[in-house]
Amino acid sequence: MNSIFTLIPLFPLLGFLVIGLFGKKISKGLVGIIGCGTVFVSLVLSVYAFSGLIGGGEKSGNSITIHLFDWITAGNFSAPFNFLIDPLSCWFLLIITGIGFLIHVYSVGYMHDDPAFDRFFAYLNLFIFFMLLLVLGDSYLTMFVGWEGVGLCSYLLIGFWFKNNDYNKAANKAFIMNRIGDLGFLLGIILIYVTFGSIRYKEVFDVASSFPSSKPVIIAITLLLFVGATGKSAQIPLYTWLPDAMAGPTPVSALIHAATMVTAGIYMIARSNILYTLAPISMDIVAGVGLFTAIFAATIGLFQNDIKKVLAYSTVSQLGYMFLGLGVGAYTGAVFHVTTHAFFKALLFLGAGSVIHAMSGEQDIRKMGGLKKYLPKTYLTFFIATIAISGIPPFAGFFSKDEILGHAYTYNNFFWLMGVLGSVITAFYMFRLFFLTFFGKFRGTEKQEHHLHESPSTMTIPLIILAVLSVVGGFIGIPEVFGGTHWLHEFLSPVFSASDLKTLPKEMSHSKEITLMVVAVLAVCTSIYSAWFYYLKKENIPVADGVAINPVQKTIYHKYYADEFYEAVFTKPLNWLSEKFHKIIELKAIDRAVNFVGESVTWMSGQARLLQTGHIGFYIFAMVVSIILILFFKLL
């Protein structure tokens, strides 16, 4: 009976195969139906699996393992292909298939005029397949299969419009940066095998639970895994691919580069919580990198003028919060934030897509303004999402972010302070974006103004559903201080309880908890007010490119020159090395040496041949000289 859940990833795979093989022969309508339909089936099955977990939990021990086949075996290494459905994977199943389905539906409208409509849906279905594989695997290697698979789909979809070589470069960059992380992940997996003799979660964690804390090998494993996470989830230092990834069609940015794929790193660490709890140093590093990324990316978001770039840096920043949560032991909080972020960030991207659609492809917010009256549904839903991401209660983002900040406070007061600073910046750039886009006068061309229209209902219905979720999504985790029960915490407790016991935060008094919340919310409100004052009241518009700005602004505007730095430190030297290896070592040293050996043999044989002159006199002379020499040496 459980084997029915095998179909969860198989349906999107089937969709990919059918559309991929026959997409050109069937109508767009049918492509859309197959594309959305297969994901819908997965959604229904995921809900079914979910209901099983909350219904008959105690009977099945809260998890189901399905053995598919033995994949790789060599000596005592074995990597079976198994699926594991437990609360954590099931929760991700719901997010992936739920958001995935909505974005598929949205794409039917958004991509309708694209000649490669079928290819788009084929890739999208393939992505869902790999993403489901990533969370369903019961071992690190199966996770890695999904992990690289989604990377491939990301590459294919960033470079979806492959005539544009800038897009192709962005796609290559994404793949290669991810590969850098993947190498860390791969070595981590191998070290797990070497240490535990297995790569299956259950077997690894069973052995690990008897390990002492801070064992070097566990620190090494967790850090290697984290390297993988920084690549996929766009954390410092491997984050620069994500803003460039916005070259892909907007639904892709929403699905892959905001709601699902980029949260794979969080899933990975949450899944490995037992290992991380054993390595406090790694936890510190995760939290530190997360926090630093959160603020660093947020500041870049302040100065971006491309609507999707702002959202991209915002995603990097929010992912940083999730890592902060993981690092301070708020595993549930991190997963909670993954969830709410999936709602409001997907909504923001889809809203941005609706705006771009209306603006005939324009993405520069300096050329927008006043779109409120043309795009009422987009405006309203975008507004909700902006409030949600800023962390205003009772919208979804507030609860999840609060949980992370609360844990951060008990972990280290300074972390809390920086976290609040980050949300202040977040609120500012989000409302800056919101005001510049929807308020004020329209600043685009007349032609664009003439064309402005609200998007079709295949696009607006997903927006509305996501808006509702962004409003109520936080109620699955109401903190105790409000007298609610943290439903998500209880649901995920089979996965996290062992770690929660070890990293349980010091109890905080309710009054203190409330104080912290109020401070954070007030700070955010002040920030929103300043954005309102500066961009709406004073009607400031970001300056055009090329206008002089002060050096600090300029540095941030150029994203701290990170791309230029990487170019100078990695790309150029590598190309230089490649040239020099070829021209100097290969051709001038090795090959010349080889040829020299060859030529000297030829030369010697040529010289030796000269000795054979055919004059008997010469031979006798040589013989006599030789005999004398031999005798001479004998006498010595």
Add this chain to the structure above:
Amino acid sequence: MNTAILILFPLVAALLILFLKSEQVKKFALAFSLIELVLSIYALSKFKINAEPQMMVNLVWIQSLGIHFKVAMDGISILLVLLTTVLVPLIILSSFSREIKNPNYFYALILFMQMALVGVFTAMDGFLFYIFWELALIPIWFICLLWGGENRARITFKFFVYTLFGSLLMLVGLIYVYLHTPDSHSFDIQALYTAGASLSSAEQTWIFWSLFIAFAIKMPVFPFHTWQPDTYTNAPTQGTMLLSGIMLKMGTYGLIRWLLPLAPLGVQQWGHAAMILSIVSILYASIIAIMQKDFKRLIAYSSIAHVGLISAGIFSLTVQGLQGGMMQMLAHGINVVGLFFVVDVLFNRTNTQELSKLGGIRNVTPYFATMFMLVLLGSVALPLTNGFVGEFLLINGVYQYNAYMAGFAGLTVILGAVYMLRSYQKIMLGETNSLTSTFADLNFNEKAVFVPIVLLIIIMGVYPKPILDIAEPAIKHIVELIHPAVIL
């Protein structure tokens, strides 16, 4: 079923082809190679999964010298025989849409080469192994010399002399061990194993290096590789495919079958050096590949990198490393043939293989673009392709040997993506230009080459178990020979 049939059949076929007076000689060649494939599959069906060499033929050849015509297959052999019998029909088919001068000689040489290759992979007698090893060189030398590109005379000569030099070193090593076999002397593999293992550490050092250099030239491994990029680039497509797809596996096979068991102490002492050379190969060749302008030459360098990893895995002396090596030999053979066929398709239509002159082809050829992409994914070892299974096990093996070396070897994961994606972008993506705007999509014969390759890439990646199962007992046997103390 016996192994000798698999060797004799291509030889007979080659002779028949040579004297065949028909316009359709290529079709006969294909038919013969397909019969050989069927024969090998039949042999597979009779194969029992254990460490024993099976389907043995053992005839006295030169009594006084203890030389036997002894051929048989264990798991390692049968898989490489299958690689040969699968690839040869594809290689022949890849020439169908091309103009080939003197087709009788061309196809006869390919089949003759197949005979020698199957012989190399199944010989269980040291002298016989050497004979097949040298026999394999002759047809490929003619193929490169007669059907090659511009500088073929000079380049082919260098290739020939270089590999011949290696073979002679190997012969000296084999004879030295042979002279230490008991009383009447024998070239039988078991006798050589016993004799080799009983030699002193100093003697084994010499055996190790004489064999290693021979195999290192064949694979090739840094710094014995400089014949390879020129030869691959100048040889006709089918010659390059034979060289890279099958012939270089003679080198890696030689390591497993002959070097490791023959000089276990030598391996213990000098394996580290071989490991370092292998890893240098990976990095050096990958880095050079990045800036190559000629796509065929780029693949030649990428091949050095891949083989370097195979060699490193083998020298890890772990079951995972050797299994990975086995798997990657097959995967690399298939993928590299696919890649060289991509080059052939490009060159056939545009008369160039320079990256800078191409571009935008994907706009006009969706089918070719997909095939190329899938072969590329196999080559960069994406999970669920054949390349991943091998690469993962190889890096795993190297890691158990030395974690830092695995870190360096693993850089191939990144660098491979760098040069392959860069190539794909330059060739396939962007806007079309005057050269590529009329690029025709694949014809039937070309599809017939790509489809089996692509299917193998995916099937072997998703379900590699049968292959691993077949190889495992033989691999374990080899590992036990090198260090019996290791607990598997």
